[in-house]
Amino acid sequence: MRLRTLFVALTAALLSVGALTTPARAQIEVDVNRGDIQPLPVAVPGFRGERGAEIAQVITSNLERSGLFRPIDPAAFIEQDLDIRYQPRFADWKTINAQGLVNGEVTVDATGRLTVNFRLWDVFAEQQLLGMQFTSTSENWRRVAHKISDAVYERLTGEKGYFDTRVVFVAESGGRIDRIKRLAIMDQDGANPSYLTDGSYIVMTPRFSSTSQEITYMALRPDGSSIYLFNLETGRRESLGSFNGMVFAPRFSHDGGKVAFSVERGGNTDVHVMDLRSRSSSRLTSDPSIDTSPSFSPDGAQITFNSDRGGSPQLYVMNADGSGARRISFGSGRYMTPVWSPTGEYIAFTKQAGGQFHIGVMRPDGSDERLLTTSYLDEGPTWAPNGRVLMFSRETPGGAARLWTVDVTGRVVRPAPYPQSGSDPAWSPLLN
Amino acid sequence: MTTITLTKRAAQFAVIALAAASVTACASRPKPDTTTPAPTAPPPATQPSTPPAPVSQGPLPGTQQDFVINVGDRVYFDFDSYAVRYDAAPVLEAQAAWLNRYPSVMVRLEGNADERGTREYNLALGARRANAVRDFLVSRGVSSSRITTVSYGKERPIDPGTSEAAYQRNRNTHTAITSGAR
Known part of the structure; x- marks a missing residue:
């Protein structure tokens, strides 16, 4: 585990440079809501100094994967070896149609402390949009690159980034009938993967707290199931107790104070909730149907869940005390695993229709349903903390599960940068 | 232990025993004398031998195999x-x-x-x-x-x-x- 280094604080400070002033408003901007967007051409030349080329490469990959930016091939760059103390030669960057330019410099002092200064330029307005400095330990250079990516993303889109995050997931190996499942974690760009369990029992459905470096997940053994809390900073792992039945589908409330989950007794599955402070739990549904996959609204007032009380699995929303349940999915097909977005504006889901599976989104009142993906088997969406990208798992017929991402407009669907088999992804909040 | 496994194992023993016997026969057989006629195979039996009594195979009652196979x-x-x-x-x-x-x-x-x-x-x-x-x-x-x-x-x-x-x-x-x- 590299937790110790991960939680070394990063410091950010605005660079004040006398000759250069930051304009009040950017000329270039990216509208994240448009599905037909043309990605913004950006140039990220290698930063000066130790690790400078690698830092620029991580930033380039992050921006490219978002689908909102089109990094220009460095072979086309005219100006070379940019010095962060001077303005770039804008004409050289206009020639290759770079609208945004990110340049920077890395220094490492005698104690191993890494300092990265960088600037973001609006090439055609010939203005600096951002000038910042990050300091950390030198082995933490990838996180610095993610922080810079987030700063650039936020300056150009007006929304928080999601690059300095991690994904916990289930790493799969073995054959289809003797699959080994291990809890694993990686950076959102696939770097630094490591295992959290040894594969001696089945794990599934890990979920991140949206406020801390803590996850909840389910373990399944022949003698039954358990749900756990696992603090990634301290390594402390604890069972949420015994529930006199199968327990599964845990998910935190957005404030991290509760976990909603399902308990199955005698074949009937209901939604329960536990207050993590008092450890008291209560049952929220009592219908003789399958009630599972609960997910809180960001304000904690409502819970969306999956129920077949109407004859087939559909999505419902109820008040957090279990009252007022109402169905929100009415399209043709089977709707499952609703997941409320961090911004509250959407509920993502898995839909099965016409022999295919889809990841889709709808408004919490059930309106504006949009299917973002289609394949033999897509399931288990998780939201990036800014609510703009979803990760999910996809299986081809007879193949291994892989992690994929799709943006909320459905325009950018691509494999996640993790080359092996994985399922049940869960996105972390932004790291501190 | 099931009778299936026992039977299979018995058959394997029989095969191994036969192989061993023929190897021994080859090794101990004297070099053929050119003047003596080669030994001939034993004549085929004129009567078919009596078939062995049927052996009923199957898991022992009450075993896991009995449950899986018979139930x-x-x-x-x-x-x-x-x-x-x-x-x-x-x-x-x-x-x-x-x-x-x-x-x-x-x-x-x-x-x-x-x-x-x-x-x-x-x-x-x-x-x-x-x-x-x-x-x-x-x-x-x-x-x-x-x-x-x-x-x-x-x-x-x-x-x-x-x-x-x-x-x-x-x-x-x-x-x-x-x-x-x-």
């Missing part, structure tokens, strides 16, 4: 259904009769679902299937204290295929003997 340890379900099917009922009747005959046997009913559903919904569906079998067995006199249930959802398919036939095999409840068999 059946798995029943199948329709898509997104946990209703005990027409073809499953006789198997479950036989399971109940067998369990009533061997009252020290404990079982775990493992509900399974095909991959055409989400992980969580299928855990709930598998639990329904396990409990449907449990209810059937209890209704036929098997004490509920001898039964535990678990759902593996879609985590433990028995057929890796992606045809409807494969999905069908993967929608089942498996009756696993956990203790008490001979």
Whole structure:
């Protein structure tokens, strides 16, 4: 585990440079809501100094994967070896149609402390949009690159980034009938993967707290199931107790104070909730149907869940005390695993229709349903903390599960940068 | 130990013994004398020998193999259904009769679902299937204290295929003997 280094604080400070002033408003901007967007051409030349080329490469990959930016091939760059103390030669960057330019410099002092200064330029307005400095330990250079990516993303889109995050997931190996499942974690760009369990029992459905470096997940053994809390900073792992039945589908409330989950007794599955402070739990549904996959609204007032009380699995929303349940999915097909977005504006889901599976989104009142993906088997969406990208798992017929991402407009669907088999992804909040 | 294994092993011994015998024969046979005629094979028997008495094969009663082979340890379900099917009922009747005959046997009913559903919904569906079998067995006199249930959802398919036939095999409840068999 590299937790110790991960939680070394990063410091950010605005660079004040006398000759250069930051304009009040950017000329270039990216509208994240448009599905037909043309990605913004950006140039990220290698930063000066130790690790400078690698830092620029991580930033380039992050921006490219978002689908909102089109990094220009460095072979086309005219100006070379940019010095962060001077303005770039804008004409050289206009020639290759770079609208945004990110340049920077890395220094490492005698104690191993890494300092990265960088600037973001609006090439055609010939203005600096951002000038910042990050300091950390030198082995933490990838996180610095993610922080810079987030700063650039936020300056150009007006929304928080999601690059300095991690994904916990289930790493799969073995054959289809003797699959080994291990809890694993990686950076959102696939770097630094490591295992959290040894594969001696089945794990599934890990979920991140949206406020801390803590996850909840389910373990399944022949003698039954358990749900756990696992603090990634301290390594402390604890069972949420015994529930006199199968327990599964845990998910935190957005404030991290509760976990909603399902308990199955005698074949009937209901939604329960536990207050993590008092450890008291209560049952929220009592219908003789399958009630599972609960997910809180960001304000904690409502819970969306999956129920077949109407004859087939559909999505419902109820008040957090279990009252007022109402169905929100009415399209043709089977709707499952609703997941409320961090911004509250959407509920993502898995839909099965016409022999295919889809990841889709709808408004919490059930309106504006949009299917973002289609394949033999897509399931288990998780939201990036800014609510703009979803990760999910996809299986081809007879193949291994892989992690994929799709943006909320459905325009950018691509494999996640993790080359092996994985399922049940869960996105972390932004790291501190 | 089953008679099947014993029989198979006995046959293997016989083959090994034959091979050993022929090797020994070759090694000890004197170099053929050119003046003496080569030894001839023994004449074929003029009468067919009496066939050996039939050996009945099969697992010993009360064993796990007896349950699996002679009763059946798995029943199948329709898509997104946990209703005990027409073809499953006789198997479950036989399971109940067998369990009533061997009252020290404990079982775990493992509900399974095909991959055409989400992980969580299928855990709930598998639990329904396990409990449907449990209810059937209890209704036929098997004490509920001898039964535990678990759902593996879609985590433990028995057929890796992606045809409807494969999905069908993967929608089942498996009756696993956990203790008490001979």
